[in-house]
Amino acid sequence: MSKLSRHEAMEKLVAESSTDQLFEKPLGQWRLALRRFRGRKSGMVGLFLIASLILVAVFAPLIAPYDPNEDLIGEQDVRRYQEPCIHLLGCDRDQPQHLMGIDGNVRDYFSRIVYGSRVSLQLGFFTVTLALVVGSAIGAVSGYLGGWFDNIVMRFMDVILGFPALLLAIAIVAVLGPGLRNALIAIAIVTLPGYARVMRAQVLAIKESDYVAASQALGASPMQILVRRVVPNAMTPLVVLATLGIATAILEAAGLSFLGLGAQPPLAEWGSMLADYRNQVFTAPHLVFYPGLAIMITVLGFNLMGDGLRDALDPTLNR
Amino acid sequence: MLSYLMRRVLLAIPVLIGIVLVVFLLLRAIPGDPCTAMLGERATEEACERFNEANGLDEPVIVQLGIYMKNVVTFDLGESVRFSRPVNQLLIERLPLTTELALTALAIAVLVGVPLGVLAARRHNTFVDTGTMALANIGVSMPVFWLGLMLAYVFALVLKDTPFALPPSGRLSAGLSSVPYYEAWGWQLTEGSFWSKFHEYIGNHYIFNNLITGNWEVFWDAVKHMILPAVALATIPLSIIARITRSALLEVMSKDYIRTARAKGVSEWSVVRSHAFRNALLPVVTIVGLQLGALLGGAVLTETVFNLGGVGRALFDAITGRDYAVVQGFTVVVAGVYVIVNLLVDLSYAYLDPRIRLE
Numbered sequence: 060m061s062k063l064s065r066h067e068a069m070e071k072l073v074a075e076s077s078t079d080q081l082f083e084k085p086l087g088q089w090r091l092a093l094r095r096f097r098g099r100k101s102g103m104v105g106l107f108l109i110a111s112l113i114l115v116a117v118f119a120p121l122i123a124p125y126d127p128n129e130d131l132i133g134e135q136d137v138r139r140y141q142e143p144c145i146h147l148l149g150c151d152r153d154q155p156q157h158l159m160g161i162d163g164n165v166r167d168y169f170s171r172i173v174y175g176s177r178v179s180l181q182l183g184f185f186t187v188t189l190a191l192v193v194g195s196a197i198g199a200v201s202g203y204l205g206g207w208f209d210n211i212v213m214r215f216m217d218v219i220l221g222f223p224a225l226l227l228a229i230a231i232v233a234v235l236g237p238g239l240r241n242a243l244i245a246i247a248i249v250t251l252p253g254y255a256r257v258m259r260a261q262v263l264a265i266k267e268s269d270y271v272a273a274s275q276a277l278g279a280s281p282m283q284i285l286v287r288r289v290v291p292n293a294m295t296p297l298v299v300l301a302t303l304g305i306a307t308a309i310l311e312a313a314g315l316s317f318l319g320l321g322a323q324p325p326l327a328e329w330g331s332m333l334a335d336y337r338n339q340v341f342t343a344p345h346l347v348f349y350p351g352l353a354i355m356i357t358v359l360g361f362n363l364m365g366d367g368l369r370d371a372l373d374p375t376l377n378r
Numbered sequence: 379m380l381s382y383l384m385r386r387v388l389l390a391i392p393v394l395i396g397i398v399l400v401v402f403l404l405l406r407a408i409p410g411d412p413c414t415a416m417l418g419e420r421a422t423e424e425a426c427e428r429f430n431e432a433n434g435l436d437e438p439v440i441v442q443l444g445i446y447m448k449n450v451v452t453f454d455l456g457e458s459v460r461f462s463r464p465v466n467q468l469l470i471e472r473l474p475l476t477t478e479l480a481l482t483a484l485a486i487a488v489l490v491g492v493p494l495g496v497l498a499a500r501r502h503n504t505f506v507d508t509g510t511m512a513l514a515n516i517g518v519s520m521p522v523f524w525l526g527l528m529l530a531y532v533f534a535l536v537l538k539d540t541p542f543a544l545p546p547s548g549r550l551s552a553g554l555s556s557v558p559y560y561e562a563w564g565w566q567l568t569e570g571s572f573w574s575k576f577h578e579y580i581g582n583h584y585i586f587n588n589l590i591t592g593n594w595e596v597f598w599d600a601v602k603h604m605i606l607p608a609v610a611l612a613t614i615p616l617s618i619i620a621r622i623t624r625s626a627l628l629e630v631m632s633k634d635y636i637r638t639a640r641a642k643g644v645s646e647w648s649v650v651r652s653h654a655f656r657n658a659l660l661p662v663v664t665i666v667g668l669q670l671g672a673l674l675g676g677a678v679l680t681e682t683v684f685n686l687g688g689v690g691r692a693l694f695d696a697i698t699g700r701d702y703a704v705v706q707g708f709t710v711v712v713a714g715v716y717v718i719v720n721l722l723v724d725l726s727y728a729y730l731d732p733r734i735r736l737e
Contacts, residue, residue: 222716229678318678
């Protein structure tokens with residue numbers, strides 16, 4: 060490399076870079092995070108799994124060959140608990156194709172699994188949205204007000220965390236009555252303290268910062284400060300928590316349905332489908348295998364994406 | 379140290395009281411009354427009145443709460459409406475199963491999870507690391523009940539006539555029974571006394587009981603029945619422990635004192651074992667403690683899948699059947715265990731990290 064004076068080097072740099080480049084806005088927090096997220100293989104796998112699942116859920120009527128609640132008896136020569144028949148894998152072409160077999164009510168199991176994705180995804184999203192909104196509202200108010208109010212609310216959160224989550228959810232569903240909506244509420248309640256704690260911690264940290272003091276000096280109301288200053292800063296940990304929370308919610312809801320407290324028949328929900336045929340595991344294992352596999356893939360997708368997001372949004376973790 | 383200990387114990391008390399209170403109120407909020415749940419929908423009003431009176435359910439709620447609080451403190455947990463037996467007796471019969479299940483699962487989770495995490499951290503960014511973490515990710519995503527059923531299918535049906543066959547349900551094979559150690563050793567216990575109850579409780583831990591009495595056939599049978607449920611229950615905690623161990627160790631290994639130790643010429647094994655591992659233990663211990671709650675919740679599902687009559691299953695039946703006394707008693711015990719474990723975790727911090735002790 061030839062020796063250049065500092066001045067010459069500077070000139071060269073300016074000449075080589077277009078004005079656009081020089082005045083380009085630095086990448087924002089989210090753009091940077093997106094760039095980092097793309098570099099994470101596991102996060103991308105999670106994103107791919109979830110995107111595929113959402114497509115399956117949206118286009119369920121096009122993907123599922125039958126109606127999930129359609130009784131095939133009399134229409135086709137099939138019997139209850141029939142094993143999967145896949146033409147590509149050597150099943151007789153004269154037979155109607157049933158990728159995941161036939162369930163105990165002579166319904167096409169594949170169609171039920173496909174429609175089940177709608178139930179689980181909606182359940183996951185709604186549960187977490189409820190827990191996120193209520194939890195962070197509680198955390199924000201509690202942290203902002205402080206004092207005895209904060210103390211009582213947070214001790215109450217400790218009590219909720221003092222129970223094994225599934226047991227408390229069972230108890231709440233017992234109070235509200237079995238059903239998918241009540242299972243959703245129960246899971247939202249037991250997961251709520253996590254969001255409240257994170258939000259409160261953020262509020263406590265941000266409350267003391269100079270820019271909040273500046274906003275106050277400019278006459279901003281507490282509500283404005285909370286919405287404009289505190290919430291955006293608390294978003295990062297909450298987004299990560301919520302993504303991982305969807306995974307937990309789907310798993311716990313499946314558990315409640317397995318115990319007969321969640322989805323009720325004939326709704327095609329993976330947990331209750333698994334519960335329906337758990338006594339057939341030795342005679343018709345496919346009826347147990349596929350719903351569980353579907354739950355696992357969905358939960359895995361959200362877990363991977365949550366981990367990827369955490370790595371991407373928290374630069375301090377990047378070593 | 380003593381003041382630290384005292385503070386932790388005192389902080390646990392309000393949480394425990396809160397839990398008892400929440401359970402009590404939740405139960406009273408359940409629609410329908412225990413009378414119709416127990417005597418059937420067509421129970422007459424007189425029958426219900428007699429039933430409520432016999433079970434103290436005719437008192438105002440606040441009085442019921444007072445009586446209940448007093449009873450909890452004196453370990454009188456009342457009588458199950460459904461089984462017509464004291465809750466204490468049900469606990470003596472059912473808690474040992476869940477304890478053995480949870481402890482076996484926890485042992486598997488720690489003994490497999492920690493070494494896996496260490497391995498992944500030592501082989502950071504290699505195939506071993508990626509593979510282990512992929513497995514751990516799959517492990518945390520599996521529904522316990524599904525894994526349990528699949529394990530049962532594989533080990534009880536597919537591998538039926540091989541040496542790897544394992545029973546899919548129950549605690550012991552038909553025809554076998556566990557003889558409690560006090561009977562085997564011919565001890566004379568006073569019927570109904572505290573010590574006879576205590577020995578009955580201990581004796582109901584089948585694996586432990588037949589280990590100390592040397593009844594190997596029953597011991598081995600009990601262990602075989604425990605393997606599948608424990609493995610199913612252990613999977614999620616195992617995966618979480620492996621992940622935490624890995625990230626904690628990676629964090630510690632990048633510290634300056636590790637570089638110093640290496641520069642001094644300490645062997646790599648020694649660096650990991652005595653410099654890194656102990657410092658990485660703190661988050662691992664926390665997570666192990668936290669997993670206990672998950673284990674107790676998971677026990678409901680595992681006990682359902684494997685037809686085991688433990689606390690988890692009994693609690694579920696009691697909640698859905700509105701068996702007030704059983705729900706209250708069991709929950710207090712479960713929550714109490716949970717709070718005590720968290721306390722022990724806090725105390726182990728003080729042991730592991732002198733900075734906390736001296737605060």
